[in-house]
Amino acid sequence: MNKRKPGAATRATRRGRSARSMLGAGTEHKTPSDSFAVAAECTVADAGLLKIHLAKLLDASAIVTLDISAVQRIDTAGLQVIAAFVRERESRGRQVQWRGQAPALSNAARLLGLSQVLRLAAIGAQAVETAP
Amino acid sequence: MTIDLTQFHDAFFEESFEALDSMETALLKLDIGAPEPELINTIFRVAHSIKGGSATFGFSDIASFTHSLETLLDELRSGAMQVTLAISDLLLKSVDVMRAMLRSTQAKQPLDIQKVSDLQFDLELAIAQKNPAPPQPVATVPAVAPGASFSGSNAGAFSTVTPNTDAASAAVHVESTVAANGADTPAATSTSDSQPTAACGWEIIFRPYRELFARGNDPLRMMRELAELGELSVQVDTSALPRFADLESQSCYLAWNIRLKGAIREEAIRQVFEWAEGDCDLELRPMGAPATLAAVEAGTPGAPSSGASAAQATQSAPAVAKSVSTADAVAADATLSGRSTGPEEPRHEAATPAGTATQQATPVLTAVKETRPETPVTAIGDSGSIRVSVEKIDELMNTVGELVITQAMLSQLGNALEGPNAEKLRAGLAQLERNTRELQESVMRVRMLPISFVFSRFPRMVRDIAQRLGKQIELKLTGEQTELDKTVLEKIGDPLVHLVRNSIDHGIELPEVRTAAGKPAAGTVHLDACHRGGNIAVEVSDDGGGLDKERILAKARSRGLIGPNDVLTDDQVHELIFLPGFSTAEKTTDLSGRGVGMDVVRRNVKELGGKIELRSEPGRGSRFIITLPLTLAIVDGQSVAVGSETYIIPLISIVESMRLKETAISRLSGHNEVFSFRGDYLPIIRLHELFGVEPRARALHEGLVVIAEGDGRRVGLFVDDLLGQQQVVIKSLEANYGHVEGVSGATILGDGSVALILDVTGVIHAASLRAAA
Numbered sequence: 001m002n003k004r005k006p007g008a009a010t011r012a013t014r015r016g017r018s019a020r021s022m023l024g025a026g027t028e029h030k031t032p033s034d035s036f037a038v039a040a041e042c043t044v045a046d047a048g049l050l051k052i053h054l055a056k057l058l059d060a061s062a063i064v065t066l067d068i069s070a071v072q073r074i075d076t077a078g079l080q081v082i083a084a085f086v087r088e089r090e091s092r093g094r095q096v097q098w099r100g101q102a103p104a105l106s107n108a109a110r111l112l113g114l115s116q117v118l119r120l121a122a123i124g125a126q127a128v129e130t131a132p
Numbered sequence: 133m134t135i136d137l138t139q140f141h142d143a144f145f146e147e148s149f150e151a152l153d154s155m156e157t158a159l160l161k162l163d164i165g166a167p168e169p170e171l172i173n174t175i176f177r178v179a180h181s182i183k184g185g186s187a188t189f190g191f192s193d194i195a196s197f198t199h200s201l202e203t204l205l206d207e208l209r210s211g212a213m214q215v216t217l218a219i220s221d222l223l224l225k226s227v228d229v230m231r232a233m234l235r236s237t238q239a240k241q242p243l244d245i246q247k248v249s250d251l252q253f254d255l256e257l258a259i260a261q262k263n264p265a266p267p268q269p270v271a272t273v274p275a276v277a278p279g280a281s282f283s284g285s286n287a288g289a290f291s292t293v294t295p296n297t298d299a300a301s302a303a304v305h306v307e308s309t310v311a312a313n314g315a316d317t318p319a320a321t322s323t324s325d326s327q328p329t330a331a332c333g334w335e336i337i338f339r340p341y342r343e344l345f346a347r348g349n350d351p352l353r354m355m356r357e358l359a360e361l362g363e364l365s366v367q368v369d370t371s372a373l374p375r376f377a378d379l380e381s382q383s384c385y386l387a388w389n390i391r392l393k394g395a396i397r398e399e400a401i402r403q404v405f406e407w408a409e410g411d412c413d414l415e416l417r418p419m420g421a422p423a424t425l426a427a428v429e430a431g432t433p434g435a436p437s438s439g440a441s442a443a444q445a446t447q448s449a450p451a452v453a454k455s456v457s458t459a460d461a462v463a464a465d466a467t468l469s470g471r472s473t474g475p476e477e478p479r480h481e482a483a484t485p486a487g488t489a490t491q492q493a494t495p496v497l498t499a500v501k502e503t504r505p506e507t508p509v510t511a512i513g514d515s516g517s518i519r520v521s522v523e524k525i526d527e528l529m530n531t532v533g534e535l536v537i538t539q540a541m542l543s544q545l546g547n548a549l550e551g552p553n554a555e556k557l558r559a560g561l562a563q564l565e566r567n568t569r570e571l572q573e574s575v576m577r578v579r580m581l582p583i584s585f586v587f588s589r590f591p592r593m594v595r596d597i598a599q600r601l602g603k604q605i606e607l608k609l610t611g612e613q614t615e616l617d618k619t620v621l622e623k624i625g626d627p628l629v630h631l632v633r634n635s636i637d638h639g640i641e642l643p644e645v646r647t648a649a650g651k652p653a654a655g656t657v658h659l660d661a662c663h664r665g666g667n668i669a670v671e672v673s674d675d676g677g678g679l680d681k682e683r684i685l686a687k688a689r690s691r692g693l694i695g696p697n698d699v700l701t702d703d704q705v706h707e708l709i710f711l712p713g714f715s716t717a718e719k720t721t722d723l724s725g726r727g728v729g730m731d732v733v734r735r736n737v738k739e740l741g742g743k744i745e746l747r748s749e750p751g752r753g754s755r756f757i758i759t760l761p762l763t764l765a766i767v768d769g770q771s772v773a774v775g776s777e778t779y780i781i782p783l784i785s786i787v788e789s790m791r792l793k794e795t796a797i798s799r800l801s802g803h804n805e806v807f808s809f810r811g812d813y814l815p816i817i818r819l820h821e822l823f824g825v826e827p828r829a830r831a832l833h834e835g836l837v838v839i840a841e842g843d844g845r846r847v848g849l850f851v852d853d854l855l856g857q858q859q860v861v862i863k864s865l866e867a868n869y870g871h872v873e874g875v876s877g878a879t880i881l882g883d884g885s886v887a888l889i890l891d892v893t894g895v896i897h898a899a900s901l902r903a904a905a
Contacts, residue, residue, distance in 0.1 A: 044345045044346075044350070044381075044382060047381035047382065048381040048382070050381070051376075051379060051381045054376070055377065058376055058377075074352075075350045075352050075353075076345070076350050076351045076384065076386065077345045077350075077381060077382065077384070080373070080379075080381075080384070080385065080386055081379065081381055083370065083373070083386075084373050084374075084376050084379050084385075085376055087373065088375065088376040108352050111352060111355035111356060111359060111364075111366065112351060112352055112355060112366060112368060112386070112388070113367050113368035113388060114368055114386075117368065117370060
């Protein structure tokens with residue numbers, strides 16, 4: 001039986017990473033305490049930059065706090081980057097916690113079935129909540 | 133940071149043009165008075181999506197125009213307006229204008245604003261003047277004996293003689309009610325009996341391709357629209373999500389299994405995914421339809437066998453997802469409605485106990501995905517297809533052509549080999565030959581398109597011309613699925629248009645004339661395509677008056693094309709109409725009769741390596757039969773030997789081959805030789821003389837004569853020997869060397885030598901020039 005993962009489509013093209021040399025160009029800012037404020041716009045156009053910012057936090061030993069209170073607009077591409085980040089952190093046994101509320105983000109996660117992956121189950125109840 | 137939308141323009145234009153074509157087709161199918169609701173929905177959807185797209189991209193002119201159009205269509209859809217001939221004309225004109233607008237926007241050229249605004253005004257006027265639906269148009273309904281029983285679910289309810297109309301308008305009204313209640317999306321408003329509605333809901337498997345985001349699609353938007361249709365529960369599949377470092381932020385790695393509860397029409401769901409068409413795999417299944425799943429289950433080791441279908445197993449996955457580690461990548465989400473159950477509770481009565489499901493549910497999910505290719509995929513439209521540029525295919529074709537030649541060389545070499553391994557080598561070479569041939573055929577099939585691409589333009593054209601000439605024409609299309617090479621397809625369009633125009637203009641008589649002759653008032657023009665041998669035959673026939681032999685002869689005499697006392701056979705008379713500048717139309721219309729007709733048609737067909745025949749019966753109609761090669765890249769040829777050279781004669785131009793008896797040969801004055809062939813005398817062309825080759829046989833009875841046909845003339849080509857028939861890959865001589873009269877191309881033979889492919893018409897021409905000199 002073919003052991004290939006079902007979704008691991010052969011279509012995946014390696015066109016090189018979408019990393020752009022736009023570090024620090026966004027409204028995001030990184031505080032020393034391993035927290036990160038996600039920008040207001042979090043759509044496919046911003047996903048590349050978001051990924052670059054989050055990549056720097058991937059190995060952080062402390063708990064990473066994502067401040068989502070500024071998020072106004074988010075789409076699947078943006079959420080996908082965040083989901084991949086959270087998942088990868090967890091697989092390394094590291095945690096991500098949320099700060100603030102973002103109806104746009106939690107609605108999107110709910111509609112896309114990503115709440116569980118993001119550990120967003122009860123987000124919005126408290127200002128700061130630790131991922132399980 | 134804003135996204136650059138221009139990268140999506142091409143896709144938008146391409147899709148819009150296609151959509152307009154389907155809108156046009158639907159419009160032509162629309163019955164005046166009793167339109168089919170589904171057709172109106174199709175038309176509406178096109179207008180709606182073009183409006184949406186053009187608004188997104190800021191093409192405000194198009195958006196504004198389509199908005200008016202959409203409003204009108206909405207009135208038609210709701211039954212507030214009736215489809216009349218005038219409305220149908222207006223809509224067809226709108227298609228033309230939209231096409232023109234899209235074209236000029238695409239080419240960044242100025243719009244004909246006057247034309248657009250005129251038509252827009254007409255549209256709005258039509259909306260403003262809308263009349264309530266007139267009483268039932270009884271006349272359009274086929275006569276049905278009162279009291280006759282109707283099969284069908286709703287027929288019994290109606291006892292009038294116009295059940296169809298009643299049913300149709302009833303359906304329209306139902307729609308309007310739905311439209312009033314429904315959400316803003318057009319999807320919610322389109323209801324019709326013909327479309328499947330799942331009573332309890334749908335399971336949707338939505339697997340976007342990587343490039344979905346890049347094509348401007350956002351699954352989030354689709355989910356939002358789905359949530360408006362019914363109760364939505366979403367399960368995301370993150371298994372394709374790569375390591376963070378490998379993630380391409382613009383690629384979509386997620387896939388979804390969606391359950392949508394409620395009485396929702398399939399069409400409504402498809403519409404949500406309309407813009408993602410071609411960028412995703414989409415599978416829709418009514419809930420509680422385990423047909424495809426049962427098969428999956430059967431092949432799944434460890435699947436629950438106690439009557440719980442795979443669907444249920446999939447269902448139970450959410451229940452256990454909490455205990456499944458995130459690495460397993462199947463995450464579940466709560467049902468979105470308020471009355472959702474908690475994730476721990478089994479959602480299905482027959483769900484497996486939560487404890488065992490941990491082991492079972494995930495494998496089942498995997499199995500469902502892995503067996504997907506075998507399960508019938510009901511994806512939107514032609515999903516699963518990709519657009520590939522023609523150059524890429526040509527390149528592939530070329531390479532395969534080279535491969536065929538190399539393979540032929542190897543085979544020849546292998547056959548000459550001796551020794552212990554020679555047999556093995558030959559077996560391998562035989563396999564190589566088979567595979568090469570299959571590869572070649574596959575590549576050729578990629579280039580093949582159904583002839584419906586050409587046929588589809590005719591309904592509109594015939595309608596317009598018939599209207600203009602006051603004739604009644606019924607167009608019959610058959611064999612639309614016959615496939616032929618794209619290049620051939622593109623070039624056959626114009627000749628066919630010409631033939632169809634001619635049929636309508638010259639062939640079909642006016643209704644009065646037809647009725648007087650005892651024929652139905654409406655004439656029939658029939659377009660047919662079929663495979664015949666290795667060729668495609670496309671036929672244009674009509675049941676009109678047929679060719680008027682006397683008029684053609686008179687015309688030919690007056691033009692001095694034939695002598696006053698020449699007696700011509702029917703075939704020879706038919707030949708006359710293919711002469712340049714020949715037209716018998718009494719008055720020149722803008723349709724035909726300008727004398728640039730049949731000769732051009734014949735030339736075009738010949739350029740494609742095909743031929744055109746004409747059969748006509750006075751009073752019964754005429755038939756034009758075009759025979760075309762399947763492809764331009766390969767030709768079936770007869771290889772002949774002339775001295776040390778090999779030439780290829782296309783099989784399509786060969787009538788037969790024979791050895792001549794000396795008694796059959798006559799010599800005319802000068803150098804000319806003819807031979808008798810079935811009561812005719814045909815000229816002999818010695819190929820060795822024409823091409824300046826030293827032959828093996830000089831005496832005519834020592835060699836062979838290939839009787840070939842070109843330009844309506846038959847000649848005998850004198851050759852040394854026949855070598856065999858084979859398919860050869862055509863290499864352009866013009867591209868590699870230059871044009872040579874009498875030669876249409878070259879090919880490389882198995883031994884690596886080059887053989888010229890003869891163009892029989894050119895050979896005849898060259899020979900007659902020589903004879904005249």
